[in-house]
Amino acid sequence: MTKPMAEPKIEPYEGPAGGWGSAGSLAEILTREQIPVSGAALLLKQNKPDGFMCTSCAWSKPAKPNTFEYCENGAKATVWEQTAKRVGPDFFARHSVTExxxxxxxxxxxxxxxxxPLRYDPASDRYMPVTWEDAFAEIGRELRALDPNAVVYYTSGRASLETSYMYALMARMHGTNNLPDSSNMCHEPTSVGLKSSIGSPVGTxxxxxxxxTDLILFFGQNVGSNAPRMLHPLQEARKRRVPIITFNPLRERGLERFTNPQSPTEMLTRTSTEISTQYHQVKAGGDLAAITGMCKVLIAADREAMEVGRPRILDVDFIAEHTHGFREFVAFCDSQGWAEIEARSGxxxxxxxxxxxxxxxxRSVIAVYGMGLTQHRRGTEGVQMLxxxxxxxxxxxxxxxGLCPVRGHSNVQGQRTVGITEKPELAPLDKLKELYGFEPPREKGHNTVEACEGIISRDVKAFIGLGGNFVRAVPDTVRMEEAWRALRLSVQISTKLNRSHLVHGAVSYILPCLGRIEVDVQASGPQAVSMEDSTSCFHGSRGQxxxxxxxxxxxxxxxxxxxxxxxxxxxxxDWDGWVGDYARVRDAIEATYPDVFHxxxxRMFQPGGLHKPLAARDRKWDTETGKANFTxxxxxxxxxxxxxxxRDVLDLITLRSNDQFNTTVYGYDDRFRGVKGTRMVLFMNVNDVERLGLSDGETVDLSAEAxxxxxxxxxxxxxxxxxxxxxxxxxxxxxxxxxxxxxxYDAQAMTPAAKAIPVRIRKGTPIAVAD
Known part of the structure; x- marks a missing residue:
């Protein structure tokens, strides 16, 4: 049933990230999900070498973890998955899909x-229970009746290395490289931009x-909401007086002040650490201009130093030995006027x-960045400029x-490492042919945008979703939902109900899976899985x-x-043998990628993780020029x-609250931005509010300017x-x-440009929302 949304409360938040606010938020969700005791004990195993890896963000697990090695959002992810509440056949007997x-x-x-396991029944408009045997029999029949290239095998960032390897092999043995994943929607400009610039598609x-480090730069990454455990090394850096310079349109609390919830002194005295020493509120999409301006300053300062005989500002020896394209880049920076740089960067x-x-x-600088840099029409160029x-x-x-892209979901980077990619040149096809005796497809598959285009054009007939909430995560959701219903087959492998289950195809299945936190017993006993974090370390994880x-x-x-x-x-x-002992899957992964997985x-449970070899860290550049490229x-x-x-067209930036992870919404409060009880808000500059004849608290409608x-x-x-x-x-x-x-979307990586959407505002009326 629906009811009018409760009157929201908008109150400025003056506190730091972390602190008592985080503690209170965690206590609330533990109680709400009815696991106050068991949930709290389980958290002690989170991100520990002998425990389980967080199901939310991909931030690294330290070799010497804290007693409580989890953040507010990571704890919410664990509690959300381990809730005492259940959605079984009785639930669907009470509620139709239409409802x-x-x-x-x-x-x-x-x-x-x-x-x-559930199958959609069109006669009753409900999901009905089905046996696993019947489900797989029909799914197999439906898939065999289709052209393999009419099937999309999508992967969210949740699945382990073992599952991802098996999934990619199944798709290629079926005959397609249609293996899009959630990285297509966020960090594909990283994969494309870093690969062409330094030869590595991941951070260094x-x-x-x-x-x-002596300095940390931040570009478009809200650490307080998206990777809060990262605040611990940032706090330690600030205690060593390491400056942190932030470029971000909004002033995010996690990049301003942090109180460590694990410090009794800080909690009792309510003290906090200043995070950013400089905070520059760049316009949406203005990072490209801002970085150009910084480069222009450095080049000019280096010329002046050379002229007067002072030490050089640029590392000219490194540039001469290791880089290509320097002169062309200098000419570009010299040609950019300050008026344009200021206007575009803000x-x-x-x-x-x-x-x-x-x-x-x-001397040594780390550049951290997130989707504020990547989700633009020239997001790849933004990464390359950094x-x-x-x-x-x-x-x-x-x-x-080094470069530190902060990835979102916990194994999204690792899935690419073991073969989840639509690009045949990035998959070890010849090795797969050698190991498994089949001819892998060689044509390019669909990425996420191309999969959406195929669904809209009706060329894609089936969608298999290994986790995630694809229908909600992609752009143009109204058009996508309309087209989705023309699919012949949709299969969702999930832990919880979401909208992608309800916007169904002709034949639709929900296949419930274990969460990473749960004990997984197979023929050889309890199993462990592995995943890769944002810093290219592999870690083991055991269900608890x-x-x-x-x-x-x-x-x-x-x-x-x-x-x-x-x-x-x-x-x-040997599919059955692999399931009986996941160590055999890891042996297969190592046989396929012997240079990566030794x-x-x-070694998957060694403290700190197993480091993936990265040539760029050793200044070996796997690029066409054999050097790191200025672009x-x-x-x-x-x-x-x-x-x-x-002037009536504004640039919309899509944001996450601190009460959500990706498409999963834990509640209606965004503590850091002072929003309580609603998500239907539009943050506006006071000058724009006045110029457009609006008022604070007024209800408006938003339309895309396309x-x-x-x-x-x-x-x-x-x-x-x-x-x-x-x-x-x-x-x-x-x-x-x-x-x-x-x-x-980005011209090179095809990542949706969700951080700069031209929109118009008009006065509207309140709407009702579902309970």
Missing amino acids: LLTWTDYALEEKGRLTH TILEDFES LTREALEAAATVYGRA VNLMLLRGNVGRPGA TKPVSDGVRSEPWIVAEMAKALLPPNPKV DLNG VPGGLEADPDMRSNR DDEFVREVSGLRVIQYNIPEGNVGGYYPELNALIPLWH
Whole structure:
């Protein structure tokens, strides 16, 4: 049923990140999910060498963990998965799919864990229980009747290395490289940009680098909400007087002040650590211009130093020995005028000179960035420009220095390492052919955007989802939901109910799986799995709690049974043997990637993790030039073809609250931004509010400014005057994904440009939302 949303409360938050606010939020969700005692004890095993790896973010596990090695959001993820609430056949007997489609994301997931395999019954408009055997028999028949390239095998960042390897092998043995994953929606510009610039598609820093760095730069990454455990090394760095310079449109509390909840002294005295020593509120998409300005300052300062005989500012020896394209890059920076740099970045020349001066004095620098840099039409160029800045002073391949993209889901990077990719050149196809005696497909598969395009055009007939909430995560959600219903088959492997189950195809299944936190017993006994963190370390993970139901199965078991139902027998692939002992899957991974995985079985539980070899850390550049490449962007505008001269068109930035992880919403409070009881808000600069004739608290509707025939609107947003750059507005993901045109993506990586969406505002009326 629906009811009017309760009157929200908007109150400025003056406290730090962490502290009593985090402690109170955790206590509340433990009680709400009915596991106050067992849940608290379970958290002691989180991110420990002998425990389980967090199911949310991918931040590194230290070799010497804290007693409580979890953050507020990581604890919420664990409690959310281990809730005492259940969603079984009786739940679906009471609720039709049509009714459930009116529920919010929070209301759906909050009902609890899925307990039985389910098949959609169109006659009753309900999901009905089905046996595992019948489910796989029909799924196999449906898939065999389709062209393999009409099937999409999607993966969220949750699945382990073992499951991901098996899943990718199944898809390729079926005959397709349609293996998109959640990285297509966030950090694909990292994979493309870093690969072309330094030869490595991932970051170059490890956790230990934070112990010896002299400066940390932040670009478009909200550590307080998206990777709070990272605040611990940041706090330690600040105690060593290491400066931290932040570029971000909104002033995020986690980048301002932090109180360590594990410090009795800080908690009792309510003291906090200042995180950012400089905080620059760059405009949305202005990072490209801001970094150009810093590079321009450094190049000019180096010339002046050379002329007067002072030590050089640039690392000229590193540039001469290790880089290519320096002269062309210098010419680009010289040609950029300060008026344009200031206008596009939203920052003054003096601010950029201040940041560049500190950078020019630091010996070893880490550059941290997130989706604020990547999710633009020229997101790849933004990543490459950051590489340019780091190359100027040799800050790649040096202890205490490097590039640190903060990945989202806990194994999204690792899935790529073991073969989840639509790009055949990135998969070891010849090795797979040798090991398993089949001819892998060689044509490129669909990435996430291409999969969406295929669903809309009706060329994609089936979708298999290994975790995630694809329908809610992608752009153009109204168009996508309409097209989704034309699918012949949709299969979702999940722990909790979400909207992707309800927007179903003709034949639709929900297959409930074990969570990573649960004990997974197979033929050889309790199993362990492995995953890769943001710093390219592999870690083992052991389940700790009893499974939620006898009806759920492990992800490797589900993949193996699906593969057996789909594929002809292959004597070289022992699916049952792999499920019986996951160590055999790890042996297969090592055989496929011998240069990456050395003794994974023997070393996956070593404290601190097993480091993946990264050539760029050793200043070996796997690029076409054999060197690290300076690249010249097409200009200062990160979203050039979407820029409007009309003052009534604003740039929308989609945001996460501190009460959510990706599409999972834990509640309606965003403590750090002072929002309580609602997610239907629009953060606006006070000057824009006044200029457009609006008022704080007024209800408005938002429409996308897009040059096509489709109308994209979201209604019932409450205006909140907020400290955000003029011309920019902010609102929550995934609620505002409906405003992103599917074609609004990065030109090189095809990542949706969710951080700069041109929109118009008009006065609206409040709407009702689901209970």
